[in-house]
Amino acid sequence: MSAAAVPVPAVLDIAGTPGIPFGRLFGVELRKSVDTRAGRWLIGITIAAVLVAETIFLIVSAVKNLDSSYGDFVAGAAFVSSFLLPILGIMLVSSEWSQRTAMTTFTLEPRRMRVVMAKMLAGVAMTAFVIAFALVIGLLGNLLFAAIQGQSPAWTFGWTGFTGFLVTQTFAMVGGFALACLLLNTPAAIVVYVVYKYVLPGLIALGSLMTWFSHLAPWIDFQAAQNELYDMPLTSAQWWHLVVSGLIWLALPLLIGLWRIRRAEVK
Amino acid sequence: MIKVEGLTRAYGSFIAVDDITFECKPGTVTGFLGPNGAGKTTTMRVMVGLTPPTHGDVTIGGLHYKDIPNPGRHVGVLLDASAQHAGRTGREVLEIGARTMGLPGTRVDEMLDLVSLDARESTRRVRNYSLGMRQRLGIAHALLGEPTVLILDEPANGLDPAGIRWMRGLLQGYADQGGTVFLSSHLLHEVEQIADEMILIGNGRIVARGTRDELLRDATGGVSTTLVTALDNHQLAEALTDKGIVVHPAGEGLRVTAEPVDVGRVAAERQIVLTDLRAGHEGGLEDLFLELTAETQRDVLPNEVTANEVTASEATASEVRA
Amino acid sequence: MSATTAPATLDVSHTPTVPFGRLVAVELRKLADTRAGRWLLIAIAGLTLLVLIIQLSVVLGQDLHPKYIDFLQGMNTPMGILLPVLGVLTVTSEWSQRTAMVTFTLEPSRVRVIAAKFVSILLISVAALVIGVLLGALANALYGALSGHTVVWGNPAKFAFYYLLLYIFGMATGFAFGALFLNSPAGIVIYFVYSFVLPTIFGIAAALMTWFESLQPWIDFNNDQGGLIDATITGKDWAQLAVSGIIWLVVPMAIGIWRIRRAEVK
Secondary structure, three states: OOOOOOOOOOOOOOOOOOOOOHHHHHHHHHHHHHOOHHHHHHHHHHHHHHHHHHHHHHHHHHHHOOOOOHHHHHHHHHHHHHHHHHHHHHHHHHHHHHOOOHHHHHHHOOOHHHHHHHHHHHHHHHHHHHHHHHHHHHHHHHHHHHHHHOOOOOOOOHHHHHHHHHHHHHHHHHHHHHHHHHHOOHHHHHHHHHHHHHHHHHHHHHHOOOHHHHHHHHHHOHHHHHHHHHHOOOOHHHHHHHHHHHHHHHHHHHHHHHHHHHHOOOO | OEEEEEEEEEEOOEEEEEEEEEEEOOOOEEEEEOOOOOOHHHHHHHHOOOOOOOEEEEEEOOEOHHHOOOHHHOEEEEOOOOOOOOOOEHHHHHHHHHHHHOOOOHHHHHHHHHOOOOHHHHOOEHHHOOHHHHHHHHHHHHHOOOOOEEEEOOOOOOOOHHHHHHHHHHHHHHHHOOOEEEEEEOOHHHHOOOOOEEEEEEOOEEEEEEOHHHHHHHHHOOOOOEEEEEOOHHHHHHHHHHOOOOEEEEOOEEEEOOOHHHHHHHHHHHOOOEEEEEEOHHHHHHHHHHHHOOOOOOOOOOOOOOHHHHHHHHHHHHHHHO | OOOOOOOOOOOOOOOOOOOHHHHHHHHHHHHHOOHHHHHHHHHHHHHHHHHHHHHHHHHHHOOOOOOHHHHHHHHHHHHHHHHHHHHHHHHHHHHHOOOHHHHHHHOOOHHHHHHHHHHHHHHHHHHHHHHHHHHHHHHHHHHHHHHOOOOOOOOHHHHHHHHHHHHHHHHHHHHHHHHHHOOHHHHHHHHHHHHHHHHHHHHHHHHHOHHHHHHHHHHOHHHHOHHHHOOOOOHHHHHHHHHHHHHHHHHHHHHHHHHHHHOOOO
């Protein structure tokens, strides 16, 4: 049949093919996050929600003659995006499993950790985009508000507020990302995330009625610890609360999740 | 090129693949045959690192899959054509692959062209693809990086007859240029025409291997058979029996324990008009396949009909299809 | 094929249509026979129990004076969040797992299937109520026994009715959102936006604008259900609950069912 063909050595010549550079993986992951209808809708809804929230806030501020400053406008945007960014983080990971594209992804790049890191970086890039968008829209809102009020705009926001905004939004996205790595299932990750965000604070508040628990609470309440970031500088105790609770809610699920992805049989 | 050594994969107490060893040489097509659930897919998944082996080792060109840099440029893989994001277009699926491998965008058009997905089809979402279209897309994806090794799980699945013929030519050409092709199938006739070597697997174990002729020799025990149909079968049977040749009725014709040339000679001597004369290999191979994998076969063959009869008619059917 | 000539029509006289009860039984089974469904049910039970235990230890430790309804309220938090998810998944899993193709070929009357699904979540609501009411009673009795305080029961029959409505509203709203989007993540996310993000926005808007404050009760289904949770609902509240319920429950449900009826099942 084909025995006449030139004998080919039974080894692969890999001299001409360097490994896939990380930048390329990152670019591909970024593309994958917006090339489906689901991905585009999520980004679209986030942007639309930020716009709507800002517009409502602007109208209300103007009508009610509120004392709104730049920080308030950005906070309005942050309220909306902090809900949707974790969903973005979740979808980045779990859609590979629910759509079974992980099979293709991991045959093209078997070093799975590099893929996951590229995904995480894509998530961070998109978070940065949302943050930048929120800052610009907040800026416009504040300028418009000042123009309507006929006074010079108030820029009370400052560096500390900015840091808090940046860090909490990134944490929110990474938190969703970590849960998705852990559960590898979109609905489950979303539900657990919502329980974490909305049920847990109530439980912690309830438990804090007991003195022994109220001492423990700051060390496990990651959301409360993050809120302190808006009021920089933090005391060293506050820093430690942030680190410890962050280890529990961010680092631990992420590590277990990465370990799971590394070993998982991809079906 | 592909080397599987003592590979075992167990799921709890269930052993999907049981200590198998084989090799695929460059410039050849290796067929991996077995009934549903024999362990074909698991073996292929271990090859590309999606499933960790319980024991044993697989190397491709001397390397573990995970150590091949940019593996898409060396190994083309198609495991499950349905495992694509339903919300992406066919073109986008290839685009992502091309970008990951660092290929120019023109490669995507070449591949779409190669597998005959036209511009309109390529911009539809995979959700709306038929099984055959998904299969074509999967083949295009496997060929994207101009790999020298192809690992294809049931590549003919869902393809129309023209598509199956096209794919045979494609894989044959690939091997002729020195490529290594490893493909699985549960249909013998799909593989036997292109595979230089066949590996039969059942219940996770290799039950037979070799070239088509080697397998046939084993199957028939060195005795050749011929399938023949004459205008007057009765007359032919008598003539053959006179010569001491064993004859059995099979389907519309006869199964004869002799070389086709001997049968033809007898027919010529007696001036019997033949309508069909061919070597009875297909039946032999099919028999062997069914027999070797009988333990894992899901369906019990009816006892009343002899296996020969069944396979003879199936062989005719496959002939027609081919 | 065979030599005997069979009539070219189907003889359907011996196969009555699939009875509705059987459809409901099958749908109920589908809720629990996958890992996702089972985990959700386990999560609901586990979280509810956890909340109750925390609540009980807090009231005992702090010497508080809870009433029966306080325990029901505590349990409503996890139930109120997770039961609607079950409602969403009841519909959407057929689409994401593509089982709708099988389901709708076995019973081509899609509305009957949807109705069977809906009845199955109603039954789950009743089961959740029974479990909730009993657990709450157990907690309240335990509290009485361990603290030595007199136990306040209030009007358990009324509470049971209100909480049944709550669970049904929650699951049915999830169900409606699921039918509307036919996609699990979208259905769940939009449901949570509706139940967690929207109330805050409504609250802020109402606090700032008086005209909205008077409008809010008529359009805020979440808020209106508060009257059921603390059992303070009265005449006008019922009307508001009905109106907001039409907006957030009936309308999405109607559109969703219309969509399922017409959708091409892939």
